[in-house]
Amino acid sequence: MKVLDLQCSAGHTFEGWFGSEQNFVSQVQRALVQCPLCGDAAVQKKLSAPRLNLSGAKAPAVSPPLSPANADAVSEGGPALNPELQNALHQAWVHMAKQVLANTEDVGDRFADEARRIHYGEVAERGIRGKTTPTEARELMEEGIDLVALPIPEHLKKPLQ
Numbered sequence: 001m002k003v004l005d006l007q008c009s010a011g012h013t014f015e016g017w018f019g020s021e022q023n024f025v026s027q028v029q030r031a032l033v034q035c036p037l038c039g040d041a042a043v044q045k046k047l048s049a050p051r052l053n054l055s056g057a058k059a060p061a062v063s064p065p066l067s068p069a070n071a072d073a074v075s076e077g078g079p080a081l082n083p084e085l086q087n088a089l090h091q092a093w094v095h096m097a098k099q100v101l102a103n104t105e106d107v108g109d110r111f112a113d114e115a116r117r118i119h120y121g122e123v124a125e126r127g128i129r130g131k132t133t134p135t136e137a138r139e140l141m142e143e144g145i146d147l148v149a150l151p152i153p154e155h156l157k158k159p160l161q
């Protein structure tokens with residue numbers, strides 16, 4: 001398995017997984033490799049910038065809080081979930097949110113700035129979380145910055161014990 005850093009003609013960068021270099025070339029020739037952002041099939045290997053260690057540069061963006069009360073309201077309209085399953089999902093979500101909170105630094109409204117500084121190597125790589133607008137998040141992704149949106153329950157935002 002080969003992981004390649006790719007770039008479309010609009011300059012979006014993304015990662016592609018291929019069986020081999022040859023496999024990549026043949027898929028590009030048949031226009032099977034497309035940019036996940038704009039669908040462009042004029043994809044080539046990214047030549048600039050050294051390979052980034054994305055595993056260390058995860059920068060979760062945290063969207064506005066979704067309180068458990070809101071979550072319940074949302075699920076009321078849809079098909080009723082088995083309460084056990086719902087509870088298991090809630091536990092898994094809380095667990096994941098706690099992991100993120102424990103392993104990231106809260107940079108609040110400076111999220112977009114910090115994510116860029118980390119991405120461009122101006123500061124040491126670390127996990128950060130904070131607030132960003134959908135527009136900012138899109139711009140960050142277009143610059144090749146890895147981020148995920150994750151609603152964090154309000155009660156978990158208090159300092160960890």
Ligand SMILES: [Zn+2]
Nearest residue numbers: 008012035038
């Ligand atoms: Zn693109």
